[in-house]
Amino acid sequence: MSENGWNESAAAWIADMGEHGDFGRRYVLDPIMAPRALAKRPRAALDVGCGEGRFCRMLSAEGVACTGIDPTPALIAHAQKRDPAGHYIEASGEALPFDEASFDLVVSYLSLIDMPEITVPIAEMARVLRPGGTLLVANLNGFNTAGAESGWIRDARGELVHYPVDYYLDERAFWTQWRGIRIVNHHRPLQAYMREFLRHDLQLRHFEEPRPIVGAPEPKAERYRRAPWFLVMEWMKPN
Secondary structure, eight states, rough: OSSSHHHHHHHHHHHHHHTTTOOHIIIIHHHHHHHHHHOOOOOEEEEETTTTTTHHHHHHTTTTTEEEEEOOOHHHHEEEEEOOOOOOEETTTTTTSSSSSSSEEEEESSGGGGOOOOHHHHHHHHHHEEEEEEEEEEEHHHHHHTTTTTTTEEOOTTTTTOOOOOOOOEEEOOOEEEEEEEEEEEEEOHHHHHHHHHHTTTEEEEEEEEOOTOOOOTTTHHHHHHHHEEEEEEOOOOO
16 A cells, blocks of 8 residues: 555546546636636646646647646556647656746646645745746645544434534644545645745735536535635746
8 A cells, every 4th residue: 555545546536537527626626727727828837746637638728738747657647648649747746857937837736735745845836937927726625624534514314514624723644535536635724835835925816715616516516615625826926
């Protein structure tokens, strides 16, 4: 068993994502992440923690030269197989194999929660971002991860009652599992992330805790409306 579960979970992850992503990506995050990623028509983009390559393929379809990196060999192999013309590299966020100021757009799409520490990865993302470029981040909300170990509390009929948040300020790792996937996530309060982005003089241009889009399938959408599941941040590197 790997220390974070990703090698063993790769096949289940690929099956769960499919072409359109899981519920949270398809109905909550993609409607925000895709237009914001494309707003400035970037020439070169980097997806840090690209997984099976789905978001890279979305950007490539819009004419963006997108490079994906991920430390899990099976996910990178699948990404390259699905997108033979794409550029995918087995690498970690702690040591990005690129020169300074290489990309107009750097994306972290639900990848920071997988990283055991964030100081170096955020510094690396800022390093490879060009002045005037955008760092676009989607992450699990701290109110989500602070209650993930207990999950939703249900009544005797199985109805959702509430989602508990406990020890929000205490950073910690925890195992989470669903549909054959079992991986380690990391809970951190929002201040831990904000501190690292601000350390590199990045400027916050957008912040959002998104709801599901209108028409998202019920009853699942209700969970994402009742508790803040995700957050989206857009940072700019000053010229």
